[in-house]
Amino acid sequence: MAHTRWLNDDEQRTWRAFLAANKLLMDCLDRQLQHEAGIPHTYYEILVRLSEVPGRALRMSDLAATSMSSRSRLSHAVARMEETGWVRRRECATDRRGAVCELTDAGLQAIKTAAPGHVETVRTNLFDQITPEQVGQLRAISESVARHLDADGRLEYLLTEPVQARSD
Amino acid sequence: MAHTRWLNDDEQRTWRAFLAANKLLMDCLDRQLQHEAGIPHTYYEILVRLSEVPGRALRMSDLAATSMSSRSRLSHAVARMEETGWVRRRECATDRRGAVCELTDAGLQAIKTAAPGHVETVRTNLFDQITPEQVGQLRAISESVARHLDADGRLEYLLTEPVQARSD
Numbered sequence: 001m002a003h004t005r006w007l008n009d010d011e012q013r014t015w016r017a018f019l020a021a022n023k024l025l026m027d028c029l030d031r032q033l034q035h036e037a038g039i040p041h042t043y044y045e046i047l048v049r050l051s052e053v054p055g056r057a058l059r060m061s062d063l064a065a066t067s068m069s070s071r072s073r074l075s076h077a078v079a080r081m082e083e084t085g086w087v088r089r090r091e092c093a094t095d096r097r098g099a100v101c102e103l104t105d106a107g108l109q110a111i112k113t114a115a116p117g118h119v120e121t122v123r124t125n126l127f128d129q130i131t132p133e134q135v136g137q138l139r140a141i142s143e144s145v146a147r148h149l150d151a152d153g154r155l156e157y158l159l160t161e162p163v164q165a166r167s168d
Numbered sequence: 169m170a171h172t173r174w175l176n177d178d179e180q181r182t183w184r185a186f187l188a189a190n191k192l193l194m195d196c197l198d199r200q201l202q203h204e205a206g207i208p209h210t211y212y213e214i215l216v217r218l219s220e221v222p223g224r225a226l227r228m229s230d231l232a233a234t235s236m237s238s239r240s241r242l243s244h245a246v247a248r249m250e251e252t253g254w255v256r257r258r259e260c261a262t263d264r265r266g267a268v269c270e271l272t273d274a275g276l277q278a279i280k281t282a283a284p285g286h287v288e289t290v291r292t293n294l295f296d297q298i299t300p301e302q303v304g305q306l307r308a309i310s311e312s313v314a315r316h317l318d319a320d321g322r323l324e325y326l327l328t329e330p331v332q333a334r335s336d
Contacts, residue, residue: 005291010303013327014304014307015294018307021309024317026190028317097326101207139185144297145294150188158185
């Protein structure tokens with residue numbers, strides 16, 4: 001590379017603080033969900049994803065394409081959650097090539113049980129630490145970065161209107 | 169939980185955008201480093217950490233305590249990087265209990281070789297996507313969250329003055 005655009009001190013400090021905040025927050029979410037619901041955050045995200053689509057089912061290939069997990073991690077997660085009865089894999093009615101992953105009633109209940117503790121953890125460790133103005137700033141920054149990187153719209157569903165599983 | 173403080177729509181959208189940005193950015197950094205340097209981002213972070221401490225060496229326990237990786241992942245990473253000759257494990261001169269992990273000259277060279285492409289990726293996908301004002305906002309937000317969660321100062325080194333390995 002002819003001329004590297006090194007980070008200046010402000011950018012370097014921002015980058016390191018971002019890495020630290022990110023790592024600490026994700027570890028904290030994982031610990032809470034593991035402790036209270038027995039699953040890592042990545043599993044929870046898969047369950048939530050399924051809960052928000054029509055019929056609560058997606059072809060494995062579509063789930064993989066739009067998942068926050070890698071394909072191998074997704075397969076492992078789905079296999080484990082099938083054992084616990086939270087998801088079910090079945091053949092696709094309209095396409096013999098693809099298996100469909102479906103959220104079961106028990107899986108939906110698992111999200112509803114886990115959601116309050118998870119949301120409280122997100123609130124305590126992120127939203128309680130920043131001002132309402134900073135919430136807007138974080139959203140604008142995150143949307144800029146996500147839209148730039150998500151050229152194929154893989155995670156577009158995360159940037160459109162939210163749906164939230166609530167138990168109350 | 170008696171009364172869950174659910175996220176409002178603004179917070180929910182912010183949270184999802186943050187998750188998406190975060191995931192896409194980390195995947196992108198991983199891909200670039202894997203492609204150009206043959207290592208995941210977590211390995212790069214370990215090498216950088218070692219490059220910035222006196223003697224370029226840390227006890228494994230200290231490296232684990234202040235690492236962005238889990239202990240098992242760190243052990244695996246160090247074992248692999250020992251095979252490539254980028255780090256070396258040796259007994260601690262002052263403490264027989266702990267092995268020391270040392271960055272080798274080849275490891276330092278590996279960072280210097282990887283750094284320009286890595287920094288360019290961070291710049292292109294984060295800093296080029298936000299304004300200088302947003303850099304300050306992201307830093308303030310990240311520092312608030314990190315300091316709240318890092319009660320034991322595990323990642324404090326990421327929040328203090330930056331050091332950067334440069335090849336120019």
